Amino acid sequence: MKKKITLLSIALLFACISQAQERDSLKSNQAKHISKELAISQEKAEKVTQIMDAYKSQAKAVLANTTLSKQQISRQMAALIAEKNQKLGQILTEAQMDKIVPTTERNQVKK
Numbered sequence: 001m002k003k004k005i006t007l008l009s010i011a012l013l014f015a016c017i018s019q020a021q022e023r024d025s026l027k028s029n030q031a032k033h034i035s036k037e038l039a040i041s042q043e044k045a046e047k048v049t050q051i052m053d054a055y056k057s058q059a060k061a062v063l064a065n066t067t068l069s070k071q072q073i074s075r076q077m078a079a080l081i082a083e084k085n086q087k088l089g090q091i092l093t094e095a096q097m098d099k100i101v102p103t104t105e106r107n108q109v110k111k
Helices: 002-038 042-066 070-091 094-101
Strands: none
Touching: 002 042, 002 094, 042 070, 070 094
8 A cells, every 4th residue: 555655656746747847848938939039039038938927927816816896906907917018118129019918908008
């Protein structure tokens, strides 16, 4: 019985490690795609990816918060979008931002 639990634990550990490596690989591929699409350095692409990932996780948290009213959600999402666009605007040109920022979010904040 102990052998089965040990083997199961080892298998679970390998699965977790594999999944973590897969996430890192996806982020790396995303940064490479952004670098190529926007003709920017890999370093800038990684910063863009970090900004976008932070925005996504914060947006998910806002949308998952069931205690907020629709108006509060709308205000918080607008603030997150403004913050994301401001940070991206420090790294990217207007033309580059047009390529990766959704149309509905582009004009919410000017540089």
